[in-house]
Amino acid sequence: MGWTIGNFVLSQSQMDANAVEVYKYFSAKGWTLNAIAGICGNMQSESWLNPGVWQSLKEGNYSGGFGLVQWTPATNYTNWANANGYGITDPNGQLYWIDALSGSSGQWIATSAYNLSWSAFKKSSQAPEWLASAFLKNFERAGVEVEATRRSQARYYYNLLSKYDTNSKAVESAVQWAINIANDNSHGYDQTHRDGPDYDCSSLICWAYYQAGLNTRPGYTPATGTMYNVFLAAGFEDVTSSVNLTTGEGIQRGDVLLNTVHHTAMSIGNGQVVNASQNEHGGATGGATGDQTGKEIYVRNYYNYPWNYVLRLPGGGGAIEPEGVYIVRWIPG
Numbered sequence: 203m204g205w206t207i208g209n210f211v212l213s214q215s216q217m218d219a220n221a222v223e224v225y226k227y228f229s230a231k232g233w234t235l236n237a238i239a240g241i242c243g244n245m246q247s248e249s250w251l252n253p254g255v256w257q258s259l260k261e262g263n264y265s266g267g268f269g270l271v272q273w274t275p276a277t278n279y280t281n282w283a284n285a286n287g288y289g290i291t292d293p294n295g296q297l298y299w300i301d302a303l304s305g306s307s308g309q310w311i312a313t314s315a316y317n318l319s320w321s322a323f324k325k326s327s328q329a330p331e332w333l334a335s336a337f338l339k340n341f342e343r344a345g346v347e348v349e350a351t352r353r354s355q356a357r358y359y360y361n362l363l364s365k366y367d368t369n370s371k372a373v374e375s376a377v378q379w380a381i382n383i384a385n386d387n388s389h390g391y392d393q394t395h396r397d398g399p400d401y402d403c404s405s406l407i408c409w410a411y412y413q414a415g416l417n418t419r420p421g422y423t424p425a426t427g428t429m430y431n432v433f434l435a436a437g438f439e440d441v442t443s444s445v446n447l448t449t450g451e452g453i454q455r456g457d458v459l460l461n462t463v464h465h466t467a468m469s470i471g472n473g474q475v476v477n478a479s480q481n482e483h484g485g486a487t488g489g490a491t492g493d494q495t496g497k498e499i500y501v502r503n504y505y506n507y508p509w510n511y512v513l514r515l516p517g518g519g520g521a522i523e524p525e526g527v528y529i530v531r532w533i534p535g
Contacts, residue, residue: 210252236329240334253296272342367517369437391403403465459512460511
């Protein structure tokens, strides 16, 4: 996926992809799925969720509306963007403004029917339809409301994005489980006893996602040679063509790095991976239970094994690292 941006009408599939990007940004800022769906329902009516669109497609008409929420006049946003180093069509600038400045700028004005603050809107668990109306009345104040349409669109995006919300939680669960295993020296590398407390490279990754609720152990724990098909069946996508295997550019938190013959690892973001490497005596089996060297299961810098594939749970890792501090035992690769 990724943004589609320009002064033109988007197809539903393009709007869906842009909605996922909106979700990634706002969910990382702590918004509820309900609030994100509510604002997406409005964005479709305002701009087809297109950060590059001008009102009535009249490009450069700064007295009309512009952008995801059709700031009117357009200069209400474009002057700020230019002053703060954002291209006017850059969605990151637009989403930052919405998240950080809607309240302080005076754009959000609570009404008697929807009497909640901007911060309360972002955290609300009210129905997506209700929040679509709240955003319409308190933020957009549109001349042509089409309120019922905005409400039905909010429900559509709630249903669409629910999968990504679930996947995001699954990725975080899998990453944290693998990091915890790496940090705990009672777990080491062993191919014979690979289903706990020791793991080999493939069972570590399969168990990480299995305990997060995905069927990555379909009656057995796959080895590297069968992981590709098992993970695709569990909902992962092959995103190999979209990343740089040499540098790791484009690889996201939770991505599974796979060499179908020899090895696998998981990206934890920030240019690091977690992997089960080898037993303390340099072999695959026969060592003592637990991590005797600190490098049987550990976190290290990204490296290209080389990998044949990069597998990703759609909507899971995102380009924005989750907030919070993750403590890992890190050993330079």
